[in-house]
Amino acid sequence: MSPSPYRRARRFRGAAAAATVILAVQGIAASGASAAESPAVAKAKALQLPNVTSDINDWSCRATAGGEPVVLVHGTFGLTGHADQNAVDRWGRMAAPLKKDGHCVYALQYGVGFQDTPGVDDITKSAAQLKTFVDGVKAASGASKVKLVSHSQGGLVSRYYLKDLGGSASTGALVGLGTPNRGTETFAAQVGALVYPAVRQMLPDSDFLKKLNSGSDVQSGVSYTMIATPADDTVIPYTSAHLQGPASQLTNVTLSGATPATHDNLLNDADTIAYVREAVRSAGPLSPDFRPGGAPAPGPTGTSSPAPPASPSPSPSVPVSPSASASPSEGAGGGPVEQPGESIDAPLGGPLMITGVASALLFAGALVFLGIRRRRAD
Structure with missing residues (x-):
């Protein structure tokens, strides 16, 4: 006996429902595979900074309106010092509040060079890696632009990316932390330049900085907030961390x-x-009136504040006298600060100095050894 029309209809509906479920599952799997196999995302993942907190490099994060992804760009040596081995010390304290504010947060590792050390290779090559990373972040998060938060050399990497690699089309803002925009005048840098291309490029008279600083400091469509600290023992003078540009686009802190x-x-x-x-979180550069914790802005004689909106940004080549610092009740903690750079003791303790001096001594020893062998051969 053949099945009744009613039974045939039920079987047809059941088969159709099963086929729909199978196709849906296949579609979801294909979609996930497609996202995982995206060349841009795969290349970016290969550059991600290792050993970070769960707030960083979550490739499933999706950008929200007004919450552009934030890309964290490390400095020389890429957080490989003894004090940077806990995940929370590797951008962790910076990333947590940014993630809380609704931003997807990412961090890359770039410029791996001598003895597998990050942040020491040619800055132009590192900028190309930043471009690759940003392209992957955009592809993964669905965002059209990112915001860069860059420490030390990372600010130079970011500026080169913005100016010479078309990065301004993919970047809404750059926040620089202690960036040697006009170079740094330390003995550590002089020694490190013997070994590391990136350190050589951060000397004040380098061809790299001359080219980077030719023309305008700021790029169209990008907001800049540049933060300097008078206690900087690596970037000297510390005002090298500032830039010049219109107040509508730049705030120096x-x-x-x-x-x-x-x-x-x-x-x-x-x-x-x-x-x-x-x-x-700002639509433009940081407001000059902002103070951490809501502290009042310093008076007109203070130098611990960002440049007033109507004033051009000060030349980073002119150090700010520490005697003009805000009082203890002003700004971010207040109180005078001794001008850094007068003593050589501080840079001697850094990893750059230790590695640089060791490498220079080894190099000199090799030359002496080869000279002795040559004389004996003669």
Whole structure:
């Protein structure tokens, strides 16, 4: 007996429903595979910074309106010091509040060179890696633009990307932390330049900086907030961390206080994080009136504030006298700060100096050894 029309209809509907479920599952799987196999995302993942908190490099994160992804760009040596081995010290304190504010947060590792050390290779090559990473972040998050938060050399990498690699079309803002925009005049840098291309490019008279700083400091369509600290023992003069440009596009910040953050501690400093958080959430550059914790702005004689809106940004080549610092009740902690750079002791303790001196001594020893062998051969 053949099935009744009613039974045939039920079987047909059941088969159709099963086929629909199978196709849906296949579609979801294909969609996931497509996202995972995206060349841009795969290339970016290959550059991601290792050993970070769960707030960073979540490739399933999706950008929201007004919450552009934030890309964190490290400095020389790429957080490989002994004090940077805990995940929370590797951008963790900066990333947590940014993620809380609704931003997808990513961090890359770039410029791997001598002895597999990150952040030491040619800056132009590192900028190309940043471009690759940003393209992947955009593809993964669905965003059209990102915001860059860049420490030290990372600011130069970011500026080259914006100016010479078309990065301004993919970037809404750059927040620089202790960036040697006009170079740094330290003995450590002089020694490190013997070994590392990137350090050589950060000397004040380098061809790289001459080219980067030719023309305008700022690029059209990008907002800039540049943060300097008078306690900087790596970027000297510390005002090298500032740029020049219109107030509608640029705000320069100088941390104040009896104990402002040092160069290496800018990533973990509470006041710096507050400045970054506000700059990232702003539609333009950081407001010159902003102070961490709602502290009042210093008076007209203070130098611990960003440049007034109507004033052109000061030349970074002219150091700000520490005697003009805000009082203890002003700015981000208040109090005078001794001008860094007068003593050579501070840079001697850094990894750049230790590695640079060791490499220079080894190089010199090799030359002496070869010279002795040559004389014996003669």
